[in-house]
Every structure is written in C-alpha cells, then in structure tokens.
Amino acid sequence: MFRNTTRTAVLALAAAAFVSGPALAQEQQPQQPPQIEVNDSQLDAFVDATVEIVDIREDYQSRAASVESPEEMGELETQANAExxxxxxxxGLQVEEYNQIAQAAQQDPELDQQIVEMMTERQEQ
Structure with a gap:
C-alpha cells in the first residue's frame, strides 16, 4: 500500500511538474511513447532531478497561497518552471529525456518500482 501510494505521488509530482508549465508545453508528447532503454546513469539523474523538482514544487505551492493576482501567479509559475x-x-538530462523516462516508468512496472525504491532511499537520507 505504501509503495503504491509513494509511486503514484512521485510520478504524479514529476509529471505535473512539467505538464503544467508553459515552457514545456511547446512539444506535445505522443500518447504511447516508444520503449526506451534507461541506463543506470540516466536513472540516477532522473531520481536526482525528481527529488529536486518535488522540493521546488512544494516551495512554489506554498508561495502560491499568498499570490494576489493572475499576473503574480504567472510570474511564479514561470520562475518555478525555470527552476x-x-x-x-x-x-545531466535534457527535459525531453526526463519526460521520456517519466513516461517509460508509467508504462514499465519494473522501471517504476526501481524509481520508487531509489526515491525512498534518497528521502530517508
């Protein structure tokens, strides 16, 4: 139960981090992404980036609570996306690579589980 909840939260945060951003909305991702091979180096970089993205999103979500105008919210979203x-x-990844790995994890339960385990390890440190 805990792992399933963790996996869902991690992938939702990772995906939401990029889906909502105007800077990354320029390219549409295909519905069924091609299967990609993810090496250990890419996986490690993906987890590093995701840990940081989760922190950035949490920080900006708390800041968004005090935003008073749509313009301010737009500026805040732009800053968050840039970070x-x-x-x-x-x-060490390109945004497209990161998104491909996130999509691959949604399609591949073994890759997904590996990411969850790595995220759990890093969060416990």
Whole structure:
C-alpha cells in the first residue's frame, strides 16, 4: 500500500511538474511513447532531478497561497518552471529525456518500482 501510494505521488509530482508549465508545453508528447532503454546513469539523474523538482514544487505551492493576482501567479509559475528545468539539466538530462523516462516508468512496472525504491532511499537520507 505504501509503495503504491509513494509511486503514484512521485510520478504524479514529476509529471505535473512539467505538464503544467508553459515552457514545456511547446512539444506535445505522443500518447504511447516508444520503449526506451534507461541506463543506470540516466536513472540516477532522473531520481536526482525528481527529488529536486518535488522540493521546488512544494516551495512554489506554498508561495502560491499568498499570490494576489493572475499576473503574480504567472510570474511564479514561470520562475518555478525555470527552476525545474535547471534541476533537470543540472542533473545531466535534457527535459525531453526526463519526460521520456517519466513516461517509460508509467508504462514499465519494473522501471517504476526501481524509481520508487531509489526515491525512498534518497528521502530517508
């Protein structure tokens, strides 16, 4: 039960981090992504970026509670998206690669489980 909830939360946060952003909405992702091979280095970078993205989203969600205008909200979303892009690129991935790995994890239960385990390990540290 805990792992299923964790997996859902991690993937939802990771996916939501990019789906909602105007900077990344420029490219439409296909409904059925092609199967990709994810090596250990990419997986490690994906988890690093996701941990950072979760922190960024939590920070900006708390800030959004005090936003008073749509313009302010737009600026806040732009800042959050820029930080999330920096997190992905700082981890050594391109945004497209990150999104492909997230989509692959949704399609591949073994990859999904591996990500959940890595996220759990890092959150316990």
């Amino acid at each position: 999330m892009i920096d997190a992905v690129e700082g981890a």
